[in-house]
Each structure stands twice: as structure tokens, then as C-alpha cells.
Amino acid sequence: MKKILITGKDGQVGWELRDLLSSIGTVYAYGREEMDLQDPNRIRKVMREVKPDIVVNAAAYTAVDRAENDQETAMAINGNAVGILAEESKKNRSLLIHYSTDYVFDGMKSLPYCEDDQPNPLNIYGKSKLEGEKAILAVGGSHLILRTSWVYGLRGKNFLLTMLKLGKEHKSLRIVGDQIGAPTWSRLLAEKTAEILRTSIDRKNEAELKGVYHISSAGSTSWFEFARAIFDLSLQEKPALTKITSIDYPTPATRPQFSVLSNDKIRKEFDLEMPDWKESLECCLKVNLGTIQS
Numbered sequence: 001m002k003k004i005l006i007t008g009k010d011g012q013v014g015w016e017l018r019d020l021l022s023s024i025g026t027v028y029a030y031g032r033e034e035m036d037l038q039d040p041n042r043i044r045k046v047m048r049e050v051k052p053d054i055v056v057n058a059a060a061y062t063a064v065d066r067a068e069n070d071q072e073t074a075m076a077i078n079g080n081a082v083g084i085l086a087e088e089s090k091k092n093r094s095l096l097i098h099y100s101t102d103y104v105f106d107g108m109k110s111l112p113y114c115e116d117d118q119p120n121p122l123n124i125y126g127k128s129k130l131e132g133e134k135a136i137l138a139v140g141g142s143h144l145i146l147r148t149s150w151v152y153g154l155r156g157k158n159f160l161l162t163m164l165k166l167g168k169e170h171k172s173l174r175i176v177g178d179q180i181g182a183p184t185w186s187r188l189l190a191e192k193t194a195e196i197l198r199t200s201i202d203r204k205n206e207a208e209l210k211g212v213y214h215i216s217s218a219g220s221t222s223w224f225e226f227a228r229a230i231f232d233l234s235l236q237e238k239p240a241l242t243k244i245t246s247i248d249y250p251t252p253a254t255r256p257q258f259s260v261l262s263n264d265k266i267r268k269e270f271d272l273e274m275p276d277w278k279e280s281l282e283c284c285l286k287v288n289l290g291t292i293q294s
Contacts, residue, residue: 014059
């Protein structure tokens with residue numbers, strides 16, 4: 001059995017991975033208390049004790065706006081720690097799977113971003129995630145960098161949970177309608193990660209894997225349309241929605257206005273099909289709405 005080390009065990013994706021990857025190998029799941037990514041010595045100690053065959057880094061500093069005034073912490077977790085994980089993985093001949101973000105792009109394109117498009121992040125969060133990517137590539141061990149977008153789920157802080165809460169508390173809401181992306185369910189992301197690992201293990205080539213891949217829901221939408229879909233699928237009494245622009249809702253961190261990712265590369269190389277964002281949302285709410293509302 002493979003030894004699989006998961007970081008960020010209590011996060012949106014990490015929580016889902018703990019269960020899904022247990023059928024592939026023996027899972028060693030670590031959270032902040034067991035493996036603080038701001039502590040380089042602790043990272044090295046855990047990696048050398050476990051000696052994993054596969055490392056899945058689902059931990060990250062994801063507070064996009066807070067990062068603007070907390071650059072040191074964001075860079076430590078999203079950049080420096082990732083470099084250490086890459087170094088230790090290479091020494092141990094482990095495969096490192098790392099999640100990155102659509103926010104490494106500036107949103108100036110009108111077509112979905114491909115893996116070889118030039119990153120140009122607009123905010124500290126995006127810059128810190130790009131530093132993590134660069135660190136992995138500089139080390140050069142076996143790795144998969146999986147860029148995803150607009151992750152939501154039933155844990156932590158995300159747009160889905162925020163909308164469900166606000167939808168019950170307010171009769172009307174103003175939602176940004178000029179930022180376009182692809183909402184991606186955390187469980188879907190974990191399921192597809194497990195598929196990639198099973199395929200690679202079957203091919204016996206996980207130690208040879210290298211590259212950046214985009215993996216997000218198919219299709220695209222705005223935050224406004226995402227919110228409307230959430231309410232249509234979950235609430236009988238829906239709040240009235242007003243579409244506003246990014247200028248009408250200023251935030252400390254600038255977001256890309258278009259950050260849709262192309263899944264063509266991962267589809268071709270891993271035979272991986274990503275469902276449409278709304279199909280995933282319907283599945284998420286159908287399966288878990290009782291949990292959310294309780």
C-alpha cells in the first residue's frame with residue numbers, strides 16, 4: 001500500500017481527500033496543529049518520519065483580502081512551505097500534488113486560460129500561490145501542480161456557505177456580476193485527484209509525473225449567476241438580487257475579471273472529464289442540503 005501524506009486535513013479539499021484516498025493507500029492526514037506550514041523544521045520532521053510515497057498539499061493561506069496586509073504569512077504558507085515540501089519529496093522520491101489557483105492570472109483574456117499562458121497575478125494571494133508553483137518547478141522532483149478555481153464546499157469559508165447564510169437573513173442582496181470563473185466543488189476536486197492517482201498507479205508512472213494542469217468545473221458563470229443558482233436550488237423564499245460591478249464592491253485585493261481555466265490538457269493526458277459547474281452544484285446541494293440547513 002502507498003503511504004499518502006495529506007496536509008490541510010480539515011480544509012475544504014483536505015477533508016474530502018482523507019476518505020477518498022484511503023482506498024488507494026495508508027493516509028497520514030495533518031492539520032495546522034500537527035504540521036504548521038510556517039515552521040520549516042516541523043515540515044521536514046514530519047516528511048522524514050512518514051517517508052510518504054505521495055504528498056497531497058491541500059493546505060493553503062486562502063484569505064484573499066487579508067493577504068494584502070499579511071503578505072509575510074501568505075508567502076510563508078503558499079510559497080516557502082511548498083518549496084520545502086518539494087525538496088523533501090524529491091529527496092524521498094515522492095510524488096507531490098499541489099493545488100494552485102486561477103488567481104495567478106490577470107483576467108485580461110476572453111478565452112479560457114491554458115497551462116502555458118503567462119501568469120500575472122493581481123493580488124498578494126495570487127503572487128504567493130505563484131511562488132509556490134515556481135518553488136516546485138525549481139526543485140524539479142515528481143509533481144503535479146493542479147490549478148483550480150472558485151472552490152466551494154460544506155466546510156470553512158466559501159461563497160456557497162456565505163450565500164446560504166445571507167439568503168436566510170436578508171430580503172435583498174447585491175452581488176458582483178462582472179467577474180467570470182468556474183465554481184468547483186471541493187468533493188469533485190478530491191474525487192478527480194483520486195482518479196488521477198489511480199490512473200498513475202495503474203500505469204506505474206507516478207514517480208515520473210511532472211507538470212502544471214488546470215482542473216476546474218466545466219462552463220463558466222459570474223458570482224451573480226452563481227448566487228442565483230444557489231438560491232434557485234436551495235431556498236423557497238429567495239432574496240431579491242441586484243447585479244453590481246467590481247467598482248461598486250471594492251475589496252482590498254483586486255480580482256481577475258475573467259479566470260476561466262481550460263481543462264483540455266488534463267482531459268487528454270488523464271482521460272478526465274469535468275462536469276459543468278451547475279451540475280456539480282446541484283449534486284452538492286442535493287446530497288448535502290440537509291447538513292447545511294441543520
